[in-house]
Amino acid sequence: MKFYDCATAPSPRRVRIFLAEKGIAVPMVQVNLREGEHLQPAFRKINPEATVPVLELDDGTILSDAIAICTYFEDIHPEPPLIGRTPQERAVTHAWNRRIERDGLSAAMEAFRNATPGLKGRAVPGPDDYDQIPALAERGRTRVGRFFTWMDAHLAAHEFVAGPRYTMADITTQITVEFAKWAKLPVPETCPHLARWFAAVSARPSAKA
């Protein structure tokens, strides 16, 4: 088994935190996104999508999606549960995780990728080039703001994002808050519950992953 990682990128970090919480060690290979290593033929032979993270299994199977990789490790290494022990727990975690991806993480990505000078012509991850759309960066900023407000209200009454335990949905929210900072959208002072929760997840040993 081999994990293709990029230490500075948000998506592989989701998996690294997940693995750290489980106490699983996997051999890591660094892919230098800043130098465009993911767009070179050698890496595109491994993953034609030209994205990280990638998990290569021992039989050569390629998993090129952070959440697919997390579900695999949850299945083969169930403790501690980060998705859930029962069908209902698992479904609730997936529902939260996907909502946060739609309303938070995607919005932060749109805000960042469509406005950052270094990503001109690279507004969408993957092998194809797309121009930045300034109006989409602006819409992303608005959506991140609404996501923060909504998540703050939720966390006012809950210790964790998706139920009584820390789950994969907390990791996705953590990455969203970190990614939003890259887009110069820090958690505002009007969101103290989100800030309290973020300080707590950032103090976990897994945050160093």
Added chain:
Amino acid sequence: MKFYDCATAPSPRRVRIFLAEKGIAVPMVQVNLREGEHLQPAFRKINPEATVPVLELDDGTILSDAIAICTYFEDIHPEPPLIGRTPQERAVTHAWNRRIERDGLSAAMEAFRNATPGLKGRAVPGPDDYDQIPALAERGRTRVGRFFTWMDAHLAAHEFVAGPRYTMADITTQITVEFAKWAKLPVPETCPHLARWFAAVSARPSAKA
């Protein structure tokens, strides 16, 4: 258990096809999206996200995401497997499904929602209003075209999308092709393998769901 559906909308159709393939019957409640029933207080009390599908479990738990609902039914009713029997099969299906959502379904949604006159001011699903972005509709159209070409090449050598069996990833691709038609993006003549595959999945009894 109760399923909040809209017979004309793509997202709940994903679940209806999944249930039909499994042979599961669930009580259905229709929510009329065209008349804005999802934005009314009565429905937003059930799902504040103002989207369908929603599965309400017997203990009142709400699952408001198509894939979260499918994972729940796969767990409690594993046969026939539509996600997978082993950790590896499940991870492969999820990876394909998410890739198709990113590169196909999201692109078709962007093309449709940002250009359809009836969705002016409603470019993003959910409770908040967002203006359409014409450049995003155009980008979505380009991305759908690339998705079709890529999927056609894949299906030239494969009967199904994600391995040797029909899976949830086939359903997501089916919905993408149908949704793209709404955006006036039919499968082009240059993609005969995708067309052959689409005719085959459309001939399954589940396509009537």
